[in-house]
Amino acid sequence: MGDNWFDAVVIGRNEGDRLARVLQRATTHARRVIYVDSGSHDDSVAQARAAGAQVVKLDPARPFTAARARNEGFAALGPDRAEFVHFVDGDCILHTDWPETATVFLQQNPKAGLVHGYNVEEAPDESVYNWLTNQEWQHQTGPDANGIGIFLARSAAFAQVGGFRDDMIAAEDDELFFRLRKAGWQTWCVPEAMAAHDVRLHAFLPWFRRMIRAGHGFAELGMLHEGAARMSRLRAVVWAGVLPALAVLGLWVWWPLGVLVMALYAMSAARLWRRCRSQGLSSYRAAKAAALLVIVKFAHLYGMALYWGGRFRRSDAKIIEYK
Structure with missing residues (x-):
C-alpha cells in the first residue's frame, strides 16, 4: 500500500559498501530515488548509478552541508515529485516495514x-560511543517531536517552509521542525523502528568532534528560535564554564570551593553511572559512559564558542566531520 507513494532523497559522502545496501532498500520502495553526493572520493557515484538512482553532484564551490544536499535533492525531483518525499542519510538502511507505516500515517493524519x-x-555494543549514539536516537514520541535528518515529509509542507537552511552545519533538522510547527504542521515521531544506522565510532576524538558539532547546533538554534535548546546550552555553560571557573578561583581565594566543585562533578558522574547501569551496561562500561556524559558538556561549550566566534568574525561555518 505504501510503495510508490513517495520519492526518496539519499545523501552521502564516502559511505563505502554500505551505500549499496542503503540505495537498494530505498529503490525497492520509492517511486524515484535521487542520490546527492558531497564530493566523495570513493565509488559512491558509480554505486548510485548502478542502483538506478539519479545522481546530483554538489558543486564544491559552495560549502558542503547535509542541509544543502537534501535541498538540492528535493529540487531535482522537480514539479512532478510525489506527494511524499523520504530523506535518507547514506549510512542509514530503512527497515522493510517502515515505508508503508510512514506513508499510511501521513495519509491518515493530514x-x-x-x-x-x-x-x-x-x-x-561494539563501543561505548556507539551505545551513547543509540541513546541519542530515542526521541520522545508525539506530534511535536525533535528533529532528525531521516524522515518522510509531505512534499507540500516541506516546500511551503522553504526546506532546510543551506548554511547550517548542525541541528538543521531541529531548525526545520521548528519552522514547520510555526507554520501549523505537526512533526511526528512514532514508536516504530525506522532505520538501522552505522555511526562507527570506536575512539574518543571522533566522538568528541561529533559532540562539538552538536554544541554548534545548540548555539545556532538558540539564535534562530527563542528558547530552542535552552537547557542544553545552559548545562554546557554551567558544567563546562561556570564550575571550572569557580574551581580555579578556589585555588586562589578559598580552596574548599574547588573541593566543592569536584564533589559536584563526582555526584553527577555517580548519578549518570546508576542510570547507565539501569539501562544494561556493565559496571566498567557504565563508568566510561558516565565520564563521557560529564565530558560532553565541554565539547558542547566549545562548539557553541565556535559558532559565536564565527558569527563575530562574520565568517561562514565549516562542516565538522567526525568520520
Whole structure:
C-alpha cells in the first residue's frame, strides 16, 4: 500500500559498501530515488548509478552541508515529485516495514507535515560511543517531536517552509521542525523502528568532534528560535564554564570551593553511572559512559564558542566531520 507513494532523497559522502545496501532498500520502495553526493572520493557515484538512482553532484564551490544536499535533492525531483518525499542519510538502511507505516500515517493524519521513527545503531555494543549514539536516537514520541535528518515529509509542507537552511552545519533538522510547527504542521515521531544506522565510532576524538558539532547546533538554534535548546546550552555553560571557573578561583581565594566543585562533578558522574547501569551496561562500561556524559558538556561549550566566534568574525561555518 505504501510503495510508490513517495520519492526518496539519499545523501552521502564516502559511505563505502554500505551505500549499496542503503540505495537498494530505498529503490525497492520509492517511486524515484535521487542520490546527492558531497564530493566523495570513493565509488559512491558509480554505486548510485548502478542502483538506478539519479545522481546530483554538489558543486564544491559552495560549502558542503547535509542541509544543502537534501535541498538540492528535493529540487531535482522537480514539479512532478510525489506527494511524499523520504530523506535518507547514506549510512542509514530503512527497515522493510517502515515505508508503508510512514506513508499510511501521513495519509491518515493530514496535519502531519512529516513523520519519523527510531534510528537504531547496528552495533551499539561494539563501543561505548556507539551505545551513547543509540541513546541519542530515542526521541520522545508525539506530534511535536525533535528533529532528525531521516524522515518522510509531505512534499507540500516541506516546500511551503522553504526546506532546510543551506548554511547550517548542525541541528538543521531541529531548525526545520521548528519552522514547520510555526507554520501549523505537526512533526511526528512514532514508536516504530525506522532505520538501522552505522555511526562507527570506536575512539574518543571522533566522538568528541561529533559532540562539538552538536554544541554548534545548540548555539545556532538558540539564535534562530527563542528558547530552542535552552537547557542544553545552559548545562554546557554551567558544567563546562561556570564550575571550572569557580574551581580555579578556589585555588586562589578559598580552596574548599574547588573541593566543592569536584564533589559536584563526582555526584553527577555517580548519578549518570546508576542510570547507565539501569539501562544494561556493565559496571566498567557504565563508568566510561558516565565520564563521557560529564565530558560532553565541554565539547558542547566549545562548539557553541565556535559558532559565536564565527558569527563575530562574520565568517561562514565549516562542516565538522567526525568520520
